[in-house]
Amino acid sequence: MSSIVFVESAEGKVKKTSLEAVAYAHAMGGSVTAIALGSVDSSELESIGKYGATKVLHASDSKLNQGIAKAYASVLIQAMSQENADTLVLAGSSLGTPVAALVSVQLKASLATNVVELPSTSAGFVVKRSIYTGKAFSYVELTTAKKVIAIKKNAAELKEVGASVSVTPFQPTLNDADFNAKIISTEKATGEILLPEAEIVVSGGRGMKGPENWGLIEDLAKALHAATGCSKPVSDLGWRPHHEHVGQTGIKVAPQLYIAVGISGAIQHLAGVNSSKYIVVINKDPDAPFFKAADYGIVGDAFEVLPKLTAAINAAK
Amino acid sequence: MKILVCITHVPDTTSKINFTDNNTKFDSTGVQFIIGPYDDYALARAIELKETSGATVTVINVGLAETEPTIRKALAIGADDAIRVNSEPTDSFFVASQIAEHAKGFDLILMGRESIDYNSGVVHSLVGEMLGLPSFSPVMKLEIEGTTVKMSREIEGGKELLEASLPLVAGCQEPIAEWKIPNMRGIMSARTKPLKVVEPIGIESNVKAQKFQLPAAKGAIKMISADNVGELVSLLKNEAKVL
Numbered sequence: 129m130s131s132i133v134f135v136e137s138a139e140g141k142v143k144k145t146s147l148e149a150v151a152y153a154h155a156m157g158g159s160v161t162a163i164a165l166g167s168v169d170s171s172e173l174e175s176i177g178k179y180g181a182t183k184v185l186h187a188s189d190s191k192l193n194q195g196i197a198k199a200y201a202s203v204l205i206q207a208m209s210q211e212n213a214d215t216l217v218l219a220g221s222s223l224g225t226p227v228a229a230l231v232s233v234q235l236k237a238s239l240a241t242n243v244v245e246l247p248s249t250s251a252g253f254v255v256k257r258s259i260y261t262g263k264a265f266s267y268v269e270l271t272t273a274k275k276v277i278a279i280k281k282n283a284a285e286l287k288e289v290g291a292s293v294s295v296t297p298f299q300p301t302l303n304d305a306d307f308n309a310k311i312i313s314t315e316k317a318t319g320e321i322l323l324p325e326a327e328i329v330v331s332g333g334r335g336m337k338g339p340e341n342w343g344l345i346e347d348l349a350k351a352l353h354a355a356t357g358c359s360k361p362v363s364d365l366g367w368r369p370h371h372e373h374v375g376q377t378g379i380k381v382a383p384q385l386y387i388a389v390g391i392s393g394a395i396q397h398l399a400g401v402n403s404s405k406y407i408v409v410i411n412k413d414p415d416a417p418f419f420k421a422a423d424y425g426i427v428g429d430a431f432e433v434l435p436k437l438t439a440a441i442n443a444a445k
Numbered sequence: 446m447k448i449l450v451c452i453t454h455v456p457d458t459t460s461k462i463n464f465t466d467n468n469t470k471f472d473s474t475g476v477q478f479i480i481g482p483y484d485d486y487a488l489a490r491a492i493e494l495k496e497t498s499g500a501t502v503t504v505i506n507v508g509l510a511e512t513e514p515t516i517r518k519a520l521a522i523g524a525d526d527a528i529r530v531n532s533e534p535t536d537s538f539f540v541a542s543q544i545a546e547h548a549k550g551f552d553l554i555l556m557g558r559e560s561i562d563y564n565s566g567v568v569h570s571l572v573g574e575m576l577g578l579p580s581f582s583p584v585m586k587l588e589i590e591g592t593t594v595k596m597s598r599e600i601e602g603g604k605e606l607l608e609a610s611l612p613l614v615a616g617c618q619e620p621i622a623e624w625k626i627p628n629m630r631g632i633m634s635a636r637t638k639p640l641k642v643v644e645p646i647g648i649e650s651n652v653k654a655q656k657f658q659l660p661a662a663k664g665a666i667k668m669i670s671a672d673n674v675g676e677l678v679s680l681l682k683n684e685a686k687v688l
């Protein structure tokens with residue numbers, strides 16, 4: 129097996145989820161070549177080697193600074209062909225997932241997205257996927273030699289297994305027709321911890337009463353270096369932006385720790401948080417359904433508990 | 446303008462998921478089926494475009510006869526006609542190949558950002574690529590001006606505004622449109638709207654589902670007094686080791 133790993137970056141930095149994809153490919157065995165597109169800090173690229181890439185390619189053409197899935201897919205196909213790679217591994221995302229799909233069609237490769245674990249290869253090549261919005265898993269066999277695997281956060285353990293490697297420039301042929309959309313503008317929270325990638329998430333629900341009270345959520349998030357999230361009614365009411373809405377119809381998170389404050393725990397909300405390692409629930413109603421899905425719970429008024437908890441976290445540092 | 450909307454027939458979002466036959470089959474006992482919530486947004490946007498610019502709306506589903514009530518619901522909401530590809534939707538590649546077979550000639554192909562059973566999030570990209578059309582997802586806003594489509598797409602931590610040309614494929618999510626509820630007239634007329642059943646084209650899938658599994662049950666919750674938040678901090682630190 130020989131893998132290419134598509135490495136995504138944001139603000140010049142390699143995304144942690146992409147490093148997990150490198151670790152995943154390394155753990156699968158065979159040679160691992162990582163490739164980054166557009167402008168990325170070179171020190172960031174070199175350090176990809178630590179997670180198991182033996183080679184790092186960089187297609188730095190400024191045309192690739194905008195993530196157009198079709199153009200990216202075409203670059204990855206060229207890289208796979210140059211490196212004789214049979215498998216593409218990447219982290220599922222708003223760019224990675226479509227890129228995976230486009231590559232799979234062109235290469236007639238078998239495709240699996242939402243993969244949560246390393247494959248088992250004792251009888252065929254079998255991956256475990258998350259389905260029914262985290263309520264179940266399915267084991268699927270990928271039957272072709274060419275494979276495209278899009279992993280979910282935490283599918284592979286991130287550990288240093290090697291040393292930095294030097295970066296090899298990669299100059300693909302860029303076809304104008306592949307730039308099939310014009311990105312007019314991007315609005316993106318900068319410098320913040322992004323919800324889909326966060327290790328700790330503090331989320332507020334309708335129990336927070338109004339947007340003016342979100343300072344309490346933000347203070348706790350800041351103390352924990354956490355991202356902030358919310359329930360659907362909170363974003364529907366315009367208290368918080370849509371990209372913070374967690375659940376069945378919003379972002380699915382998979383942090384180490386999810387803290388839910390003033391959220392009742394409707395099944396559609398739980399669908400977005402059931403991949404969290406630990407869940408803390410703070411709710412004034414002892415019968416709130418969320419307690420049934422939690423590891424730790426506090427029955428109490430958010431407006432009293434939150435300031436105390438933030439202070440206790442800061443004191444424990 | 447001709448719009449194709451791809452809809453799934455999926456367990457209602459409150460369903461408990463169970464499997465039978467040694468974890469190889471979905472257990473539909475007591476499960477209510479609905480139009481996939483994201484597909485419902487796609488359908489709602491299509492109906493809005495029909496109302497404002499006179500488009501025709503066709504819905505398509507890859508599924509066995511049991512999905513027909515769900516397809517009729519889409520007709521009741523306002524779609525003009527429907528196609529059911531008579532086959533179990535085994536995997537995304539298979540489903541996309543079937544849809545691509547019937548999607549030629551449409552100006553706009555709308556889907557949900559993902560199905561809530563398979564959760565692949567790729568059928569729109571696959572269909573687009575099979576037909577040589579651009580595809581975008583998850584799209585939160587979609588306006589058509591001539592042959593230009595202006596979209597807003599959700600990205601990690603924000604959104605991106607983009608433009609592309611018809612024909613194209615879009616995977617939809619809120620707030621692209623408000624879900625529509627069928628009215629009595631819609632329900633009556635849906636009974637007689639054309640629903641064409643076609644057999645699937647023969648293609649070989651390159652992924653094979655083997656078995657299903659439910660997640661391990663959560664352990665018992667530990668309750669902490671609201672007057673002793675310090676205890677929570679020490680549990681998170683020393684027991685869960687997440688701080």
Ligand SMILES: Cc1cc2nc3c(=O)[nH]c(=O)nc-3n(C[C@H](O)[C@H](O)[C@H](O)COP(=O)(O)OP(=O)(O)OC[C@H]3O[C@@H](n4cnc5c(N)ncnc54)[C@H](O)[C@@H]3O)c2cc1C
Pocket residue numbers: 332333334335336358359360361362373374375376377378389390391392393394395396397400410411412413416428429430431458482
């Ligand atoms: C198809 C579909 C999809 C959906 N998708 C999603 C989704 O993706 N995400 C999502 O979140 N929801 C989703 N929903 C909505 C979901 O069913 C619930 O309505 C929603 O999650 C409830 O939000 P909430 O917990 O913030 O509000 P509520 O249910 O109103 O709960 C508020 C909670 O705050 C507590 N509270 C009140 N005051 C305080 C206080 N002072 N201190 C502490 N606690 C307090 C209350 O006890 C209560 O438990 C979906 C629904 C449908 C039908």
Ligand SMILES: Nc1ncnc2c1ncn2[C@@H]1O[C@H](COP(=O)(O)O)[C@@H](O)[C@H]1O
Pocket residue numbers: 451452453481483484505506507508534537540555556557558559560561563564565566567568569
């Ligand atoms: N069996 C199916 N029949 C019709 N459309 C489907 C089917 N499966 C998926 N789709 C469409 O493809 C979208 C993405 O599905 P998925 O790639 O499975 O997450 C869905 O929201 C639907 O619009």
